[in-house]
Amino acid sequence: MKKILILAISSALLLTSCVSKKKYADLEAKQKNTQDLLNTATVKLNSCLTDKTAALTRVQSLEERLAELKRxxxxxxxxxxxxxILTKQGATNLEKSLESLKEKDLKISRLQDALNKKDSVTLALVTSLKKEVGLDDEDIQINVEKGVVFISLSDKVLFRSGSYNLSTRANEILGKVATVINSKPNFEALVEGHTDNVPYKKGVLLDNWDLSAKRATAVVRKLMELGANPSQLIAAGRSEFVPLVDNSTAENRSTNRRTKIYVLPKIDQFYEMIETELETLSTEGGQ
Known part of the structure; x- marks a missing residue:
């Protein structure tokens, strides 16, 4: 057995020594080339593995993004x-708002028409009074106050000094006023007496309240005598408490002693409509 082993080794050594150097060099070159290819393949494999990992990460990110986009x-x-739904509701609400605005515009237009008619009546009344009563006397004033026509008469035009008895001239002036009132059956005449602040007490009269009221009733009675309808007449006393100027001088006190006759048109249909429409607008505006 030992002889056979020695023989085999010897044969191997003999065969090895028989391989030429050129062939060995070729084999060695091939082995090196193969090793280079293996190294290159390994590098590429590692790169592919890295790319795969990155791709998997990207795929996962895209899947998460896709899920987010779906949500x-x-x-x-x-x-x-x-x-x-909101657009439909908004359209419905807008339509309702437009209808409401149209209704309010109509009401405002009706109110304006009523006010215009009232202003026309007021203007006509002023013109009529100025034509009848005239403006030649500085103690007689015809004007409009807050939409109401009035005649302001100095006490010296109507009354004797310190008295509620009417003067002779009062018949002429009040006769013209009565003519206007008679021509306006749907009007009322409010007669308002005013005094200065000098205390007054004479006979049955206790103070300036009594005097201002007594002068107002005296004018009302005279208007009745001159043909004015008593149902159109109103008497009121304001005493000294609504002065035009301070009562520091005799001239100022004379200015404050006056009688005002307000001529009030009975245009109930206009006033009632205005009040109703204003109440409606106020109610709708608060909703």
């Missing part, structure tokens, strides 16, 4: 549905 899309779809 966003669902939210948008739902929002679109909600917006459609």
């Amino acid at each position: 966003t899309n669902q939210d948008l779809i739902q929002s679109s549905k909600d917006l459609t």
Whole structure:
């Protein structure tokens, strides 16, 4: 057995020594080339593995993004549905608002028409009074106050000094006023007496309240005598408490002693409509 082993080794050594150097060099070159190819393949494999890992990470990120986009899309779809509902409701509300505005515009137009008619009546009344009573006397004034026509008469035009007895001239002036009142059966005449602040007490009269009221009733009675309808007449006393100027001088006190006759048109249909429409507008505006 030992002889056979030695023989085999010897044969091997003999065969090895028989391989030429050129062939060995070729084999060695091939082995090196193969090793280079293996190294290159290994590098590429590692690069591919890295790319694969990156690709898998990217795929996972894209899947998560896709899932997020799907959720966003669902939210948008739902929002679109909600917006459609809101848009329909908004259109309905807008239509209702427009209708409400149209109604209010109509009411405002009706109010304006009523006010214009009232202003026309007032202007006509002023013209009529100025024509009948005239403006030649500085103690007689015809004017409009807060939409109401009035005649202001100095006490010296109507009354004797310190008295509620009418003067002779009062018949002429009040006769003209009565003519205007008679021509306006749908009007009222409010006669308002005013005094200065000098205390007054004479006979049955206790103070300036009594004097102002007594002068007003004296004018009302005279208008009745001159043919004015008593149902159109109103008497009121204001005493000294609505002065035009301070009572510091005799001239000022004379200015404050006056009788005002307000001529009030009975245009109930206009006033009632104005009040009703204003109440309606106020109620709707508070809603």
